[in-house]
Amino acid sequence: MYGIVRKEQLAPNTKLFEITAPAVAAKSKPGQFVILRIHEKGERFPITIADADPEKGTVTIIFAEVGKSSTQLGKLEVDDAILNFSGPLGNATKIEKFGEILCVGGGVMAGALLYQMKALKKAGNKITAIIGARNKEHLILIEEIRKFSDELYVATDDGSEGKEGIYFLKDILEKKFDQAITIGPTSMQMIVSEMTRPYGIPTTVNLFPIMVDGTGMCGACRVTVGDETRFACVHGPEFDGHKVNYDELISRMRFYNPNEKIAMLLFDGV
Ligand SMILES: Cc1cc2nc3c(=O)[nH]c(=O)nc-3n(C[C@H](O)[C@H](O)[C@H](O)COP(=O)(O)OP(=O)(O)OC[C@H]3O[C@@H](n4cnc5c(N)ncnc54)[C@H](O)[C@@H]3O)c2cc1C
Numbered sequence: 001m002y003g004i005v006r007k008e009q010l011a012p013n014t015k016l017f018e019i020t021a022p023a024v025a026a027k028s029k030p031g032q033f034v035i036l037r038i039h040e041k042g043e044r045f046p047i048t049i050a051d052a053d054p055e056k057g058t059v060t061i062i063f064a065e066v067g068k069s070s071t072q073l074g075k076l077e078v079d080d081a082i083l084n085f086s087g088p089l090g091n092a093t094k095i096e097k098f099g100e101i102l103c104v105g106g107g108v109m110a111g112a113l114l115y116q117m118k119a120l121k122k123a124g125n126k127i128t129a130i131i132g133a134r135n136k137e138h139l140i141l142i143e144e145i146r147k148f149s150d151e152l153y154v155a156t157d158d159g160s161e162g163k164e165g166i167y168f169l170k171d172i173l174e175k176k177f178d179q180a181i182t183i184g185p186t187s188m189q190m191i192v193s194e195m196t197r198p199y200g201i202p203t204t205v206n207l208f209p210i211m212v213d214g215t216g217m218c219g220a221c222r223v224t225v226g227d228e229t230r231f232a233c234v235h236g237p238e239f240d241g242h243k244v245n246y247d248e249l250i251s252r253m254r255f256y257n258p259n260e261k262i263a264m265l266l267f268d269g270v
């Protein structure tokens with residue numbers, strides 16, 4: 001069992017948990033994820049690692065309560081425990097001195113971006129960060145992200161804080177970047193990739209296809225990258241953003257929406 005040692009509400013329906021998982025914490029790197037199962041009747045679902053403290057033996061995750069499993073998870077309290085917490089899974093973010101790097105994070109994934117930025121900063125990069133959310137209430141970790149940014153832009157879909165939307169990125173791209181990384185809603189990662197493409201900026205995305213086993217066996221997380229079929233859990237979740245087939249990815253992510261809605265309707269809150 002994996003005990004919860006810290007719980008914070010960061011925004012509406014957005015929670016941070018710090019969980020005791022020494023073996024996972026010892027090996028975690030930015031960009032990787034865990035697959036967890038709350039109890040024996042629960043489903044397995046993936047969450048990106050937002051931080052890890054090998055000395056304390058803890059791993060931090062940040063998640064949005066969007067359906068049955070994430071809502072169940074959000075109801076747990078400090079001293080409650082999670083049955084399974086497997087990881088770290090997937091390949092870590094490539095950390096090296098690129099030079100000028102653009103880091104774009106959206107929604108709950110600002111925490112995962114911060115974990116990446118800490119490592120990229122330590123490697124000697126100059127970071128321009130963009131943090132977005134649907135509105136002011138859903139922006140998280142801005143001050144922490146500011147500490148690792150040479151320049152920081154905040155954006156919201158409705159313009160309630162900072163820039164409105166993501167298209168102001170076009171002006172920022174006039175500055176030369178050696179690398180871009182993005183993590184957050186798939187549509188945002190797709191737009192960022194399309195905007196960096198004409199500038200020839202290598203762009204790494206971190207994808208969230210449906211995952212089941214997380215070991216490359218079931219094929220649920222299949223994505224098309226260039227002319228290759230890749231399994232995000234073992235070949236990713238990071239890929240060249242200019243080569244991903246986003247239409248296919250988004251349609252596969254929506255495949256179980258009717259079942260997910262029914263599961264949430266039948267969910268009795270425990
Ligand atoms: C590698 C990876 C990392 C992720 N990291 C985070 C994170 O750090 N924070 C966070 O809030 N969310 C993260 N997600 C998404 C998270 O797994 C889903 O939000 C969660 O599974 C929803 O389950 P649910 O029962 O609450 O909602 P549901 O109602 O079952 O699903 C809501 C939506 O979540 C997605 N989803 C559902 N089941 C899965 C699954 N087994 N695998 C992947 N996506 C699924 C689908 O797009 C679905 O439409 C990540 C997904 C992947 C693949």
Ligand code: FES
Pocket residue numbers: 210211212213214215216217218219220221222231232233234
């Ligand atoms: S989740 Fe089964 S192959 Fe990736």
